[in-house]
Every structure is written in structure tokens, then in C-alpha cells.
Amino acid sequence: MLLISTVALVATLGSIGATAAPNKLHSQRANQPKQNVPRYSGPPKYTVNQERADAVKQAFQISWDGYSKYAFPHDSLRPVKNRYYDDRNGWGASAIDAISTALVMKNWDAVEQIVQYIPKIDFSKTTDDVSLFETTIRYLGGLLSAYDLMSANATGHTFAPSDLSAILEQAVHLADNLKVAFDTPSGVPDNDLRFDPPRRVGSETNGLATIGTLVLEWTRLSDLTGNPEYAKLAQRGEGYLLDPQPRELGEPFPGLLGTDVNITTGKFVDGSGGWGGGDDSFYEYLIKMYLYDPVRFPTYRDRWTAAVDSSIKYLVSHPTSRPDLTYLAMWDNQTLQFYGEHLACFNGGNFILGGILLDRPEYITFGLELVDSCRNTYISTSTNIGPETFRWQDSRTPLNASNNPAPPSGMKDFYAASGFWIDSPNYVLRPEVIESYYYAYRATGDAKYQEWAWDAFLAINGTCRVGSGYSSVNDVNAPLGGGFSDFQESFWFAEVLKYSYLIHAEDAVWQVQANPGGNEFVYNTECHPIRVARGGKP
Structure with a gap:
């Protein structure tokens, strides 16, 4: 694929469907009554926009070329200073996170570079602590996805059997090193x-997401290798989450759990949680399994259905200044906390996926409401990108309650118009809002979700593009994003661009x-496509 210049890319992006600044829309909607969300009504029709798809491919190419030149085979690119950073054990996190995206984009040069690199990784050596969770979703998930996409001939490209064998062997090598994590009294x-x-x-202790976001990858590895050990290890730990004890502490609402589990006993030690970071992908993987x-x-x-039904019954919250918006509260036992995260904005897409299946x-209808409201966090800021965390005042909780404070004085006008105030203003190249747009589009075929995704992509490109790639920014409501943190996350390749x-x-x-029965792949939480295996058949 030819690399176009940064100037040419910006010009291309600016000419394809660019719209007026979306942040001006919120003031027009602030006093409008809530609209009926369209219901799923049968097989949708999809529209291909090749120019936009190609523009995203070019953003991938720019990101990959910067990483390849200044950081490969290290983990991540610092695009401002053109340096590398080993934040994921120095095994080439961006390369492994990029391979499934390169495959679906048919970027064969990048694929070949990564495929040739994979056998050279020594997954037994690192000087840094290893996160079982992060290593599973990025490295193990990336390797398994590459194997599935390549071996299924899904891309129409033929790969050497030796390359496929090397990828699966490296997945086994990695898992064999990681499996010591399960050598605990409980199996958690x-x-x-x-x-x-x-x-x-x-x-x-270990957390809900970091226990409950292993089972897809480890089960897939067992199915591909015929070795049941990997699945048994992950499923044993998961079992403590499917039957939480003590129930009066670990399950404040039916299906909705606390966060921390004692590794020795397998029992929950708190009843606080949410659909956000630390808990999110446990719920995500229930329906995906x-x-x-x-x-x-x-x-x-059944456990996912219980969690979703409780979320709709107990967690729904509408801001005092924007009752048209719908967010899900967090919880501290049964006390609600009106706090949201960019991470939690995957929830609309997850509700939609479950509704389909x-x-x-x-x-699906409720998931689309959540998608609409997460979009609001984007169109309300000066950059048209949503913040890392935000808060609101709930319309049904007493306004003098300790868990329902008013906005800070400096955010009152913003809250009046937007229905939330910014808590943490940074943006670290997260995908969750675009992820939910994707599920909304695939469920409905409604082209507005393509427009919303394009608006978000234009905003991210216009704000985060710098130097040899794309960087996290410090403040989504400040000019030019408030400055760059000089870090291109590996999941930029795996998720946002895909x-x-x-x-x-x-x-x-x-x-x-x-x-409901037509899906041949399921995306892990890092957006790596894993081939489904119905009835234990890989």
C-alpha cells in the first residue's frame, strides 16, 4: 500500500464527508424530549464507503510506518520524540496488536513483517512484571486471531503452513509461561x-475483569491444540465469578458483582463495581462466550442476561440537565455512583450484540440509547472527543444526597448544556465509543452510525495526529487537545483503526x-477476531 503524506491524508479526510462541528449540536438537543429509539426490524442493508475505508487504511499506514521506523520490535511508539517505549514487556505489543487489523485491511507488507517477527519473540524473558490480563488480551489474543484469520483463508491470501505453525507454537509457549498464574489455593x-x-x-486479590477476561482466549487455545488444560485453568477461575460468594457481599444486584476476589479463598471482598474499568470485560465476555x-x-x-436485566432495572440514570440522556451508574454495594468512563461506553455495543444473539x-433498543448518550460525550467537547471520565447529577436521587453532588462551579454551564461534567479530561486513543457505533450499525444498517464514526475519526485524526504517528492528548476540551502525552497505544492498531x-x-x-446464527467470528476485548467453535469443534 502506498503511503500518502500527512498533508495529503488530512486533505483527504477533510474532503470526505466532513461536517459542521458536531459539538454545536448539543445545545439544539438539550431541551428536546427523548426520542423513540428504532427497534431491530430484520436483516439490515449495509453501505460500503470505500473512500472512508481507504482513509482509515492510510491512517493505519502512517501509524505503522512510524512504529516500524522508530519503535519496532519494541512495544510502543512515542511519535513526538520518535522513540520507543517498552510498556508491555518488550515483546512487540504494537506489532501483535496490529496483525489482525493488517489482515482484515489486507496490508500484506505489514502482515509479512509481523509474521516474520513472531517466531523470534522470546516470551520467557522480560525484566518487567507481567500482567496476565494484558498479556492475554493483547499477545495471546493477537496470536490466536492471526492464526484463525490466516488458517481459515478468510482473507483470500495463502500463507505457508510453517508460518501458521510458528504462530500457534508461540501462543502455546506464551500460555505455558503464563499458566503459573493459576497455581493458587483456589485456582483464581x-x-x-x-x-x-x-x-x-x-x-x-485479583479483580473481576482480570479474572473474567481470560476464558475466551484460553478456551480457544485448548480447542486449537486439543490440550484441555488451558481452558480448564481459565474456566476454574471464572467459576468463582459465575457463582459469587458470599452472595450478600459479592452480588449487590442480581448478576452485578463486586470487583475484588481473594485469591486464596475465591470469595469476594467487596461489593463495588460497574460497567467501567476493572469490571467491564467480565460482562463483555459472558455473552461473547x-x-x-x-x-x-x-x-x-444466563449470567449476562441477569446482569443486563439488573442494569436496566437498577442502574439507569438520567442527568438533571439532560433527561433525554441515559447512562448506567456505578455502584458501591447498593448505593449508586453517578460516574461514567470512556471504557464503559462499550456497554451499548455489548447490549446490542446480546440482543442480536x-x-x-x-x-438492542436499550443499547442504542446508551450509544446515543455516549456520543453526547464526544459532541459536547471542543475537540469532539469524549473524556476519560465524567460525572452527572441524577434526576431521581435527592439533590442533597451525598452520592449526588452538583457540578463544580466551573462546570455548571457545561453541565447545563451537555448533561455531564468532565472529571478526567484526557483521551488515550480509546475505542469504546466507535466500537459501540460499529455494533449499532451492524444491528440496524442505519447510516447515521457510519456518520458518527466518521465524525469521531476526523476528530481523532485532527487532534491526535503528530510527528510519526498518533498520540494520546491531555484535555479533550482544550485547544488542540491540551498537548500530547507522546504515546501511541498498541490498541490504537487493534481497536480504533479496526x-x-x-x-x-x-x-x-x-x-x-x-x-443470530450467522457469526463466524467473535471479537475479544482487544478487537481481535476469534473464530467461533460451536459444540467444541475448532
């Missing part, structure tokens, strides 16, 4: 490890399908 894994030799750090194999994992479906239009591309690209076997 320790998230914090050290290698050379592999050993646990000795944590006392059912998609992966409905024969083996109906219990996961279970043929429950009401879940979702931004897929929503405009042609249909393919890895695309989410609105037909």
Missing part, C-alpha cells in the same frame, strides 16, 4: 507475574452479523 489466578523463571508475585459456543456455555448467557429487540475501518468496509466473514 494471580494477575501479577514475573518470568525467567515464571512465578507469581504473590498478590492477595455464548457466541463462541452456545452448546458449552449457556450458563454464561438472543433475539431480544429490547436489549472499528473505524470495518464500519465503512465491505461485508466479510469477520464482520458482526445481525442474523
Whole structure:
């Protein structure tokens, strides 16, 4: 693929469907009554926008070229100073996170570079602590996804059997080093490890997401290798989350759990949680495990349904200044906390996916409400990008309650117009809002979600593009994003660019399908497509 210049890319992006500044829309909507959200009404029709898809490909190329020149085979690029940073054990996190996106984009030069690198990684050596969770979703998920996409001939490109074998061998090598994490009295894994030799750090607790976001990748590895050990290890730890104890502490609402679990006993030690960071992908994987194999994992479906029903019953919150918006509160036992995160904005897409799979239009309808409201966090800021965290005042809770404070004095006008105030203003190249646009589009075929995703991509390109790539920024409500943190996250390749591309690209076997039985792949939480295995067949 030819690399166009930065100037040419910006010109291209500016000429394809650019719209008026979306942040001006919120003032027009502030006093409007809530609209009925369209319900799922059968197989949607999709529209390919090749110019936009190609523009996203060019953003990938710029990002990849910068990383390849200044950081490869290290983990991440610092695009301002043109340096590298080993934030994920020095095994080339950006390369492994990029390979599934390069495959679906058919960027064969990048694919070849990564495929040739994979056998050279020594997953037994690192000087840094190893996160079981992060290593699983980025490295193990990336390797398994590459294997699935390449071996299934899903891309139409033929790969050497030796390349496929090397990828799967490296996945096994990595998992064999990581599996010491499960050597605990309960089987609940320790998230914090050290290698050379592999050993646990000795944590006392582990979290809901870091226990509950392993089962897809580790089960897939067992299915591909025929070795049941990997699946058994992850599923044993997951079992403590499917049957939380003590229930009166660990499950404040039916299906909604606390966060921290004692590694020795497998019991919950708190009842605080939410759909945000630290908890999010546990709920995400419940319905995705059912998609992966409905024969083996109906219990996961039932636990997801319980969580979703409780969320709708207990957590729904409408801001005092914008009752048209719908957010999900966090909880501290049964006390609600009116606090949101960019991370939590995956929830709309997850509700939509579950609605598709279970043929429950009401879940899709509610998920679309959440998508609309997360979009509001984008169109309300000066950069048209949503903040890392935000807060609001709930319309149904007493305004003098300790858990329902008014906005800070400096944010009152902003809150009056936008229905939230900014808590943490940074943006670290997160994908969740665009991710939910993608699921909304695939469920409905409504082109407005393509427009919203394009608006977000234009805003991110205009704010985060710098030097040899793209960088996190400090303040989404400040001119030019308030400055650069000089860090290009590996998940920029895996998630933001993939979702931004897929929503405009042609249909393919890895695309989410609105037909409940039509999905051949399921995305792990890092947006790596994993081939589904119904009835235990890989």
C-alpha cells in the first residue's frame, strides 16, 4: 500500500464527508424530549464507503510506518520524540496488536513483517512484571486471531503452513509461561507475574475483569491444540465469578458483582463495581462466550442476561440537565455512583450484540440509547472527543444526597448544556465509543452510525495526529487537545483503526452479523477476531 503524506491524508479526510462541528449540536438537543429509539426490524442493508475505508487504511499506514521506523520490535511508539517505549514487556505489543487489523485491511507488507517477527519473540524473558490480563488480551489474543484469520483463508491470501505453525507454537509457549498464574489455593489466578523463571508475585486479590477476561482466549487455545488444560485453568477461575460468594457481599444486584476476589479463598471482598474499568470485560465476555459456543456455555448467557436485566432495572440514570440522556451508574454495594468512563461506553455495543444473539429487540433498543448518550460525550467537547471520565447529577436521587453532588462551579454551564461534567479530561486513543457505533450499525444498517464514526475519526485524526504517528492528548476540551502525552497505544492498531475501518468496509466473514446464527467470528476485548467453535469443534 502506498503511503500518502500527512498533508495529503488530512486533505483527504477533510474532503470526505466532513461536517459542521458536531459539538454545536448539543445545545439544539438539550431541551428536546427523548426520542423513540428504532427497534431491530430484520436483516439490515449495509453501505460500503470505500473512500472512508481507504482513509482509515492510510491512517493505519502512517501509524505503522512510524512504529516500524522508530519503535519496532519494541512495544510502543512515542511519535513526538520518535522513540520507543517498552510498556508491555518488550515483546512487540504494537506489532501483535496490529496483525489482525493488517489482515482484515489486507496490508500484506505489514502482515509479512509481523509474521516474520513472531517466531523470534522470546516470551520467557522480560525484566518487567507481567500482567496476565494484558498479556492475554493483547499477545495471546493477537496470536490466536492471526492464526484463525490466516488458517481459515478468510482473507483470500495463502500463507505457508510453517508460518501458521510458528504462530500457534508461540501462543502455546506464551500460555505455558503464563499458566503459573493459576497455581493458587483456589485456582483464581494471580494477575501479577514475573518470568525467567515464571512465578507469581504473590498478590492477595485479583479483580473481576482480570479474572473474567481470560476464558475466551484460553478456551480457544485448548480447542486449537486439543490440550484441555488451558481452558480448564481459565474456566476454574471464572467459576468463582459465575457463582459469587458470599452472595450478600459479592452480588449487590442480581448478576452485578463486586470487583475484588481473594485469591486464596475465591470469595469476594467487596461489593463495588460497574460497567467501567476493572469490571467491564467480565460482562463483555459472558455473552461473547455464548457466541463462541452456545452448546458449552449457556450458563454464561444466563449470567449476562441477569446482569443486563439488573442494569436496566437498577442502574439507569438520567442527568438533571439532560433527561433525554441515559447512562448506567456505578455502584458501591447498593448505593449508586453517578460516574461514567470512556471504557464503559462499550456497554451499548455489548447490549446490542446480546440482543442480536438472543433475539431480544429490547436489549438492542436499550443499547442504542446508551450509544446515543455516549456520543453526547464526544459532541459536547471542543475537540469532539469524549473524556476519560465524567460525572452527572441524577434526576431521581435527592439533590442533597451525598452520592449526588452538583457540578463544580466551573462546570455548571457545561453541565447545563451537555448533561455531564468532565472529571478526567484526557483521551488515550480509546475505542469504546466507535466500537459501540460499529455494533449499532451492524444491528440496524442505519447510516447515521457510519456518520458518527466518521465524525469521531476526523476528530481523532485532527487532534491526535503528530510527528510519526498518533498520540494520546491531555484535555479533550482544550485547544488542540491540551498537548500530547507522546504515546501511541498498541490498541490504537487493534481497536480504533479496526472499528473505524470495518464500519465503512465491505461485508466479510469477520464482520458482526445481525442474523443470530450467522457469526463466524467473535471479537475479544482487544478487537481481535476469534473464530467461533460451536459444540467444541475448532
